[in-house]
Amino acid sequence: MRKTFTLFQSHLDLAHRYWSELLSVGDHVIDATCGNGRDTVILATLGAKTYSIDIQQNALNEAKLKVESKGIAQLVTFIKGCHSKFPEEIESHSVKLIVYNLGYLPGGNKDVTTQVTTTLKSLEHALDLLVAGGMISITCYPGHEEGKREEEQLLYFCQNLSPREWSCCHHRWINRKLSPSLIILQKINV
Numbered sequence: 001m002r003k004t005f006t007l008f009q010s011h012l013d014l015a016h017r018y019w020s021e022l023l024s025v026g027d028h029v030i031d032a033t034c035g036n037g038r039d040t041v042i043l044a045t046l047g048a049k050t051y052s053i054d055i056q057q058n059a060l061n062e063a064k065l066k067v068e069s070k071g072i073a074q075l076v077t078f079i080k081g082c083h084s085k086f087p088e089e090i091e092s093h094s095v096k097l098i099v100y101n102l103g104y105l106p107g108g109n110k111d112v113t114t115q116v117t118t119t120l121k122s123l124e125h126a127l128d129l130l131v132a133g134g135m136i137s138i139t140c141y142p143g144h145e146e147g148k149r150e151e152e153q154l155l156y157f158c159q160n161l162s163p164r165e166w167s168c169c170h171h172r173w174i175n176r177k178l179s180p181s182l183i184i185l186q187k188i189n190v
């Protein structure tokens, strides 16, 4: 039988494929922009022990209901706060995957959006938390002003990471203007 192969349908679809390839049951992960919890549900369904952070309590409440309804609440710790500061109990070199789905909450207040300064601060800290072979997955939304700045500055930051320590790539649709894109970083096993 002839094989068929379909390119990924969206940056989130591609991100989810990376996550499921990478994770094993019991791995520690961080969802740094929990929102309504769709990504958190995917991570915990893969069996990962998940810290889920968001600055909006209403979003976390929604996410909590979702994980309870899926029977995976025991795998998730919710934290209300800014991701520029991770909980102190998370040790260096202990996390397999850190996920950022940037921008604002779909259907929520568009003024409460991730900001380039805090996102970069968070990312710098996140690099240290990863185990060797661990990944950071960042979905960017250049279709709005702050999202465009974030994507530009994150790309600049990532392009300057040492190739001996980091594999970095950027997936973007080159025939869909200002569509969301995906940055993936992997800490090299050395």
Ligand SMILES: C[S@@+](CC[C@H](N)C(=O)[O-])C[C@H]1O[C@@H](n2cnc3c(N)ncnc32)[C@H](O)[C@@H]1O
Pocket (backbone or CB within 6 Å): 032, 033, 034, 035, 036, 037, 038, 039, 040, 053, 054, 055, 056, 059, 081, 082, 083, 084, 101, 102, 103, 104, 105, 106, 112, 113, 114, 115, 118
């Ligand atoms: C695109 S939404 C995330 C979608 C979510 N991952 C999901 O699966 O539904 C971005 C989220 O980032 C949150 N956010 C914005 N700034 C933040 C910050 N400094 N620290 C943590 N979360 C932040 C927003 O409140 C919003 O819920």
